[in-house]
Amino acid sequence: MNTIQIQDEQGVRIIRFNRPDKRNALDLNMYKQLTEYLIQGEADNTIRAFLIQGQSDCFTSGNDISDFIKHGNIGPNHPAVRFLFCLLELKKPVVAAVAGSAVGIGTTLLLHCDLVYADHSARFQLPFVNLALVPEAAASMLLPQLVGYQKAAELLLLGEPFDAKTAAELKLVNQVVESADLFEYAFSKAKRLADQPPEALQATRQLMRPNKSRVQHQMHQELEEFGNRLQSPEAKAKFAEFLSR
Ligand code: COA
Numbered sequence: 071m072n073t074i075q076i077q078d079e080q081g082v083r084i085i086r087f088n089r090p091d092k093r094n095a096l097d098l099n100m101y102k103q104l105t106e107y108l109i110q111g112e113a114d115n116t117i118r119a120f121l122i123q124g125q126s127d128c129f130t131s132g133n134d135i136s137d138f139i140k141h142g143n144i145g146p147n148h149p150a151v152r153f154l155f156c157l158l159e160l161k162k163p164v165v166a167a168v169a170g171s172a173v174g175i176g177t178t179l180l181l182h183c184d185l186v187y188a189d190h191s192a193r194f195q196l197p198f199v200n201l202a203l204v205p206e207a208a209a210s211m212l213l214p215q216l217v218g219y220q221k222a223a224e225l226l227l228l229g230e231p232f233d234a235k236t237a238a239e240l241k242l243v244n245q246v247v248e249s250a251d252l253f254e255y256a257f258s259k260a261k262r263l264a265d266q267p268p269e270a271l272q273a274t275r276q277l278m279r280p281n282k283s284r285v286q287h288q289m290h291q292e293l294e295e296f297g298n299r300l301q302s303p304e305a306k307a308k309f310a311e312f313l314s315r
Contacts (some may be wrong), residue, residue, distance in 0.1 A: 074103040081118040081264030082257060083111040086125075093131035093171060094124045098141065101149035105156045112162060118264035120160070121256055122183070123167040126249065127191065132174025135201075138309050144297045150175065151293060154207050157182045158285060161272045163263045167256035168192045168234075169249060178207035180242060181216070184263070184275065187256045188234040189249040194242070197229040201312075202305035204295045208288040216241060 073089040085107055087094035096104075111117040124130055133150060144151065157164070157179060166180055168188040177194045180186050196213075198205045205213075205226055214222040217240045225232070237243040247255045263271065279285075299305050 072103075073097070073100050074107065076107050078117060079257075080261050081116065082121050082260040083107065083114075083117045083119070084121045084123065084257070084260075086123055087128075087130050088125075090125055090128065092134065093128050094176075095131045095134040096150070096175065097134040097137055098149045101153045105149065105153045108153075108156050108160060112160060117162065118266075118268055119162055119260045120164045121167065121260040122164060122179070123253060123256065124169065126169050126252075128170035129166075129168045129172040129192070130176040131171050132176050135309050135312050138201075138300060139306070139313075142300050144293065144300060146290075146293070150206075151289075154179070154182075154289065155286070157207075158282065158289070161275070162268075163260075163271065163275060165256050165260040165263065167252050168194075168243070169252055171195070173197065175207065177242075178205065178209040181207060181209060181212045185256075185259050186243045187252060187259070188237060188243045188246050189252040190234055190246060191249060192234040192237065192243075192246075193231045194233075194237050195229065195231040196225050199227055200229040201308045202302060203299045204292055206289070206292050206296055208285045208292065210292055211285065211288040 071088070075086040075088045077084045085104065089095060089100065108120065111120055163184040165185045166183045168186065169191050171193050173195045174197065177196055196205065196209065204210065210226065213225060221240065234243060234246045238246050
């Protein structure tokens, strides 16, 4: 079974998380495939936009927690880190369609997407501190910028789940749509992006992201702290607690 599936349709590369038995928890191999499919898509002139989605009942439960134990060393070459930097570097636009749980990186990756659609079942959560970790994907900078410090503190320090309506109010999600329409609607928006003049679209995206080097810097800072936290007794105890539920 391919835990990451792709389908190229009308200029859109649809990338689907497909590990339903583990709620689409992302393991190292999945990150590697994601990065490879993004890099391939960037190089392919027939692909003009990406669409990232999970199943109708789960986007992704985030990083595979057992990998935090098995592969406790994290650095710039870690597959998850390479995936996040690759996402940041993309020239082509990215749309996400979220149904069900979007936990950890399932929420932080959305900060790097251009358009995000969710249905009413979507549940977002940033439980980094809950797991004795720190955020990644520059969420510690991008989220306060997006929603203000106090709201970001609520999301990142308390780490409680929030629903699609809240995510839309926070501007993390463009629009909440009916479950039956979600994937088709998100695809139609990705297709519209794919039909736009690509050079102007890509140039506009670049102009809209003037602080990319600041984002990269924050990601490196987070990475260093994340690596320290992974080795901490409090984090190891939290991982063991989750896995022995
Ligand atoms: N890493 C590893 N395994 C995970 C996982 C994760 N992030 N999320 C879920 N799983 C596994 C569970 O261990 C369980 O495996 P098992 O059937 O072999 O016991 C299976 O997926 C189903 O999970 P379950 O918790 O029973 O599903 P649920 O529908 O009740 O809840 C979630 C879904 C996403 C709310 C819940 O699984 C969860 O909170 N997961 C952890 C999220 C997390 O902390 N991610 C890391 C962020 S940095």
